[in-house]
Amino acid sequence: MKITDLSIVFVLIFLPIFWVISHNTDNAQEAQYLSNRYKMALQTAVLDAGAVMHQNEKQNDEAGYDSTKFVKADKELALTTFTQTMALNMGIQDDPAAIRAMFNYIPAMVVLDYDGYYILANENEMTGDLEDSIRQVWSPKKPYTYSDSNGNSINFTLDGYVYAYDAGLGMWVEGFQKELASSTQIPLLQNAETFEQIRRSRIVTSVQEDLADVINRHNEFARRNGVSYTFTMPLISQEDWYNSINDTGLMAFIQGIPVGNQKINNYAIGGGRLVKKTAIVGGVDPVSGIKYYYPSTCNNGYRAEEVFTNAKQAAAQGYFEYNCSIN
Template sequence: MKITNLAILFVCIFLPFMLVLDMRTRDQETVLQLKSQYTAALRTAVQDASKMLNINELQEYEAGYQSVKFFKVNKELALDTFFRTLYLNFGVENDPIGQGTLASYIPVIGITDYDGFFLYTMSEYKDQTGQNLAKPMWRPKKPYAYSDGSGNSINFTLDSYVHAYDAASGKWVEGFREDLQGITSIPLLNDPVNFDSVRRSTIIRSIQRDLAYFINAYNEYAIRNGISYTFKLPEIPHEEWTNTINDVGIIAFIQGLPIGEQMYNNYALGGGRLVKKTNFYGAIDPQTGIKYYYKTTCGFPYQVEEIFDHAKDAAAAGYIPKECVNGGS
């Protein structure tokens, strides 16, 4: 067989494979780009919403009442801000159908308040005619509740303030643990070493348990609406949970959102912190194309692409550090 014939045969055999491989490579690049955009959109929506938690409807609920962490969150404003920012960044701000489709991939949104937590998820109810309907709504506030084997119970808060039932006296008491120490028979209130660890683990377990339950329950609604994805609570590192319960905050999930042949699944947490932690912008210098990360207190005139909670996350995403002096450029 002539060399030219072999060459033609080679091209005929391998060209289709090369074309398919090239198409798959480009599809994968598109998927990665969309995932990055979706993650930035979700994080930005959560960050914007968390800022709204600080805006109180009534002045008597401002931080500083009884406790430096006492804070009545404005969950309605936070929720409205979350969806407004999310729809804007997904390009469906003027598309009600697109908004409904996007919202259907959000099984639950959670807000940690000072003395309990709220979940916004699909709930069933009966209308005036007795017909069963379903729509997303706020579940009743759930306390951070703990009980021991002696019948004592404690409702924790985001600090050491408690509402506790003393089974021995049959009375409710409230106050900071250090003020109640020695005046009740509740062992945990008299144990400063273990109190904070039990408080934190109780809060985290309470939130995790309800999130898992309502995300799983969301599958029934999803099936009825043609969503084949199985929703479930993702693994969230313990460090992130610990940071979440330091102050009031918000957590949101997007699951099963189709991207090509794949599914986009992610979550984001944001804190309406009284003592603000410093986040980091991931931005691009429009003149050089260089990707920088820097504190959100800096005033660089760059195009912000992402928001990071930690510098190491920004570095892992390909951004290089840039310092500023006194919060300015």
């Protein structure tokens, strides 16, 4: 057989293989692009929503209570802002049907208020119309509660301020833990370190348990709308959980959107701080391809890929710190 014949045979055998490999590579790159796009859209939407949700609730009391967290969480404004930003970043801002479909893949949202939390989820309503009986509704505010075996009850807040029932005194009291330690008989208020550990643990556990239940129930609604993905509580690090309760804020989850042969499963947390922090952007140097993170106020011309709430999150995703002062 001539060399030219062997070449033809080689091409006929391996060309389809090369085409399949090239096609799969293109699909993988497209999937990665879409995954990053959805992730960035979610993080940006949560940050935008968190930025508009803080309104002073007790203007006259803030100085007296020495707390920066007496704020009213405007959950409706947060939801509107979140929806607008998500729709804009996904290119569906002019398509109401697509926006409604988007929420099939958002099983829950949580608004952390100063003295309790709300969860947005799909619920059945008695409308008489089976096709139109599902509504997105906010739960009533759920306080961060704790009780002990002595009959004492405590409603925690996002700082050391508490509303407590002292069973020994038979009365309700309120104030900071350090102020109530000497005037009440509630054991948990006597030790600042133990109080802080229990406070954080109880708030996180309460939200986790309710979220797991809501996300599990979302599967029923998703199946009705043709979504076959099984929604589950995402893995969130303990550090992220504890950081999320340092201030009022919002948590959102997006799951089940197909990207290539995989499905998106992501979450984002945004704070509603009274003093807004500058967002951290993760971008790529178009020349070197190196990933850098920098403040959103930095004008370096890089292509933004992701948005983070702090530098530590960006570094964990493989971004290097960029020195904006050299611009």
